Amino acid sequence: MKDKPSAQSAxxxxxxxxxxxxxxxxxxxxxxxxxxxxxESDILIEKDGTKVSGKSIMGLLTLELYAGSVMKVHADGSDAEEALNAIEELVRNKFNED
Amino acid sequence: MSITVEKFVEEGRDPFSLEVVAGHEYLGRIIKEAALNRPGLALAGFFQHFAHLRVQVLGLAENAYLKSLTPDERGQRLHRLYQKKIPCVVLTRNRQPSSEILECAEAFKVPILKTPMITNRFINLATLLMENLTAPLVRYQGTMLEIMGIGVLMEGQAGIGKSETALALIERGHSLVSDDLTVLRKDSTGAIVGYADDMTRYHMEIRGLGIIHVPSLFGVASMRREMHLDLVVRLERFDPKKEYDRTGLNSETISILGADVPLLTIPVAAGRDIAHVVEVAALNQKLKQLGHDAAKELDEKLVRALERKRRM
Structure with a gap:
């Protein structure tokens, strides 16, 4: 996937x-x-066509993201790339669990 | 912890009509063990494990036993008892001291007290009083309320709105224990009990109003004399950079007098109804004490559901 440079809004x-x-x-x-x-970027999580805010815990819990499932994380704002990188790292580190 | 005989007499005057019969000048003696003892065995001559550091209570049985002895014997037995350096002697049922007791009191410089109560009742109540007198205490900057059976202590910087929040909670029908300064005591079961300082009890200070008398304005039901502490709520100015617990899964505690008390940090932002949040915090604490932890239960439900989905 190609990301645009992070300095401007994306x-x-x-x-x-x-x-x-x-x-x-x-x-x-x-x-x-x-x-x-x-x-600062708006973060949205999408799964099976449902989008919820990445800053709402209750929303996130309704997506039923079990082990092995894939979510699409959207970031919109000046620091979108950094946000995605940070989130990806957290997800890849299994949320410091297991 | 130890107290003087004088303090014991002072505090026992109202509840037990305790008074000094003899030995006023020896009231400075120290009760090293805050408890009471009936010295029956010691009077009979058996001194092993004799609790000589405690207040010695002579009740009906001890008195009858002493009376059954010859005056010489009586004098000797009492002498041996007093030689153990006891702090004071209490006579129950308002009995007058015998001449031998009076002699010993003078000779050993030990005060004699009396109470009209019967021995058993006196010992029960005086034990409680002594425990309270010697219990560890701490004066805590915070406002305490009783919210539907839960004792909540609110702390936070001056001007964060503790008293205003307390006022709103009183208006909702809850009771004030103390405003701004709460005395906390650890009781014999290890529980922490909060109450107001005698001087400022029933009063609150509200910025812009000054000092108000709470029961005059809100009725006697708005006050509670003391309450066990179940929850500490820390009010903090909302800081967008700070992370607040969003799930309630990470329960924090604060150590007060060696006891771990649940602690909640609530960010205060303009327009937020803090009284309402504190009220719900108290209810949630009550639910937890009944064995229901909403955050934990939802999380367990989720883990089960996600596991099912994964296996599908």
Whole structure:
């Protein structure tokens, strides 16, 4: 996937696979929004056509992101690329679980 | 922890009509063990494990036993008891001291007290009083309320709105324990009990109004004398850079007098109804004490559902 330079505002998206054993339950969701909230960009998570805010814990929990499922993370704003990188790292590290 | 006989008499005057019969000048003696003892065995001559550091209570049985002895024997037995350096003697049922007791009191410089109560009742109540007198205490900057059976202590910087929040909670029907300064005591079961300082009890200070008398304005139901502490709520000015717990899964505690008390940090932002949030925090704490942890239960439900989905 090609990302635009991060200095200016951009709308980017990236697919990420949930790899921790228990999936997106409350603790990973809390970590997710903690990371997402650090960025100015609007963050949206999409799965099976449903989009929720990446800064809303209740929204995130309704997506039923079990281990092995893939979500699309959208970031729109001046720090979209950094946001996606930070989120991807968290997801790849299995939310520091397992 | 130890107290003087004088303090014990002072505090026991109202509840037990405790008074000094003899030995006023020896009230400075120290009760090293804040408890009471009936020295029956010691009077009979058996001194092993004799609790000589405690207040010695002579009740009906001890008195009857002493009376059954010859005056010489009586004097000797009492002498041996007093030789153990006891802090004071209490006579129950308002009994007058015998001449031998009076002699010993003078000779060993030990005060004699009396109470009209019967021995058993006196010992029960005086034990509680002594525990309270010697319990570890701390004065805590915070406002305490009773919210539907839950004792909540609100802390936070001056001007964050503790008193205003307390006022709103009182208007919702909850009771004030203390405003701004709460005395916390650890009781014998290890629980922390909060109450107001005697001087400022029933009063609050509200910026712009000054000092108000709470029961005059809101009725006697708005005050509570003391309350066990279940929850500490820390009010903090909302800081967009700070991370707040969003799930309630990471329960924090604060150590007060060696006890771990649940702690919640609530960010205060303009327009947020803090009284309402504190009220719900108290209810949620009550639910947790009943064995229901909403955050934990939802998380477990989620983990189960995600596991099912994964296997499909």
């Amino acid at each position: 709308a980017l998206s990236r697919d990420m696979k949930i790899e921790n054993k228990h999936g997106m339950h409350a603790r990973p969701a809390a970590l997710f929004i903690k990371v997402a909230s650090k960025f």
